[in-house]
Amino acid sequence: MSAAALGPGAEFDLIRRLTDGLVAPAGVTVGTGDDGACLEGGWVISTDLTLEDVHFRRSWCGPEEWGGRAVRAALSDLAAMAARPVAILLSLAGSADDRASGVLQAVGQGARAAAESLGAAVIGGDVTRSPARVAIDVVVLGRTDDPLLRRGARPGDDLWVTGHLGGAGAAVRMLLDGRRPPPPLEARFARPQPRLAEALWLADTGHLTAGLDLSDGLAGDATHLAAASEVGLEIDESALPVDPHAVEAFGASTALRLALSGGEDYELLLAADPALAAHREGFGDRFPGVPLTRIGRVVAGSGVSLRAPDGERRPAPSAFDHFPDSGSPPS
Numbered sequence: 001m002s003a004a005a006l007g008p009g010a011e012f013d014l015i016r017r018l019t020d021g022l023v024a025p026a027g028v029t030v031g032t033g034d035d036g037a038c039l040e041g042g043w044v045i046s047t048d049l050t051l052e053d054v055h056f057r058r059s060w061c062g063p064e065e066w067g068g069r070a071v072r073a074a075l076s077d078l079a080a081m082a083a084r085p086v087a088i089l090l091s092l093a094g095s096a097d098d099r100a101s102g103v104l105q106a107v108g109q110g111a112r113a114a115a116e117s118l119g120a121a122v123i124g125g126d127v128t129r130s131p132a133r134v135a136i137d138v139v140v141l142g143r144t145d146d147p148l149l150r151r152g153a154r155p156g157d158d159l160w161v162t163g164h165l166g167g168a169g170a171a172v173r174m175l176l177d178g179r180r181p182p183p184p185l186e187a188r189f190a191r192p193q194p195r196l197a198e199a200l201w202l203a204d205t206g207h208l209t210a211g212l213d214l215s216d217g218l219a220g221d222a223t224h225l226a227a228a229s230e231v232g233l234e235i236d237e238s239a240l241p242v243d244p245h246a247v248e249a250f251g252a253s254t255a256l257r258l259a260l261s262g263g264e265d266y267e268l269l270l271a272a273d274p275a276l277a278a279h280r281e282g283f284g285d286r287f288p289g290v291p292l293t294r295i296g297r298v299v300a301g302s303g304v305s306l307r308a309p310d311g312e313r314r315p316a317p318s319a320f321d322h323f324p325d326s327g328s329p330p331s
């Protein structure tokens with residue numbers, strides 16, 4: 001199977017260059033470009049790197065939460081593929097001081113507790129010294145016989161999103177400003193909830209056609225689903241389930257921007273045939289407190305467009321990119 005296409009941005013230009021020409025070997029049914037790779041026999045594997053001062057600051061929460069958050073974010077890629085978690089490999093790096101003071105042990109304990117609470121055992125890992133900052137790499141292993149891929153969305157499908165958007169971005173914005181977020185926003189940042197059970201339930205309906213998890217922000221992640229499926233996506237701004245606590249903290253307009261571009265909500269963006277709508281009530285009964293919202297549609301074409309409440313179409317804003325405005329890498 002060929003690699004799935006990714007959306008625009010310097011981070012993804014780099015990934016395109018790094019993966020150019022790669023051919024998945026025998027035994028690998030889905031290679032690069034999706035939330036994880038799929039292996040024959042129903043295995044899904046993915047990796048996610050979390051770095052101090054890039055993904056969290058030391059003063060923002062405790063070391064158990066740094067580890068727990070890294071595991072939760074990594075497991076979200078299994079939710080994106082509607083796979084059931086089985087195990088993780090946990091690699092930790094930190095300074096000699098962080099080892100001596102127990103910080104690295106606490107990171108590992110938080111990671112292990114989060115993994116076990118979500119059905120994954122720690123089956124290995126690695127430890128190295130780092131000159132200063134803490135790094136946490138989590139490889140996740142899951143199982144599914146029918147992975148949900150980013151390709152597969154078709155014109156005429158509806159677009160759905162789980163949960164609320166913008167809460168984690170609002171928390172990060174407050175923390176960067178030196179303010180303490182209120183508990184519901186703090187939780188969205190420190191303890192994201194990968195939508196693992198939700199993904200399995202929705203996949204079981206048989207109506208999902210494509211999906212991914214929202215780590216960089218809907219505006220950016222939607223471009224990957226559009227590119228991989230070779231379709232256009234139309235998103236109705238007024239339909240977005242903006243986190244009410246983000247609205248309370250920042251007002252509707254900034255909260256909407258955070259919902260589109262803030263990132264790290266770890267909700268799911270799903271494309272589904274129109275019959276999924278009949279399962280919405282059942283989803284609400286099974287997952288109270290997790291809204292399932294129809295936010296737009298899949299159309300013929302390419303890219304992502306936003307529809308403002310007055311019906312005007314505009315291009316989606318840019319989302320989180322690790323290398324913003326950094327131009328092209330050398331060819």
Ligand SMILES: Nc1ncnc2c1ncn2[C@@H]1O[C@H](COP(=O)(O)OP(=O)(O)OP(=O)(O)O)[C@@H](O)[C@H]1O
Pocket residue numbers: 015018019031032033034035036048077215216
């Ligand atoms: N250095 C790399 N070498 C090979 N493939 C890569 C590399 N970095 C990323 N990829 C692949 O590119 C695709 C997109 O990667 P990305 O990290 O953006 O995944 P994601 O699930 O969208 O985001 P997140 O990192 O937030 O989980 C994935 O299939 C990933 O395996």
Ligand SMILES: Cc1ncc(C[n+]2csc(CCOP(=O)(O)O)c2C)c(N)n1
Pocket residue numbers: 048049053054055056057172215216262263264320
């Ligand atoms: C200190 C600090 N500054 C900014 C942010 C926001 N942030 C960092 S990485 C990322 C996208 C997902 O990462 P990845 O693509 O690596 O999975 C976002 C939205 C943060 N969490 N901490």
Ligand SMILES: [Mg+2]
Pocket residue numbers: 035076077080212213214215
């Ligand atoms: Mg992902």
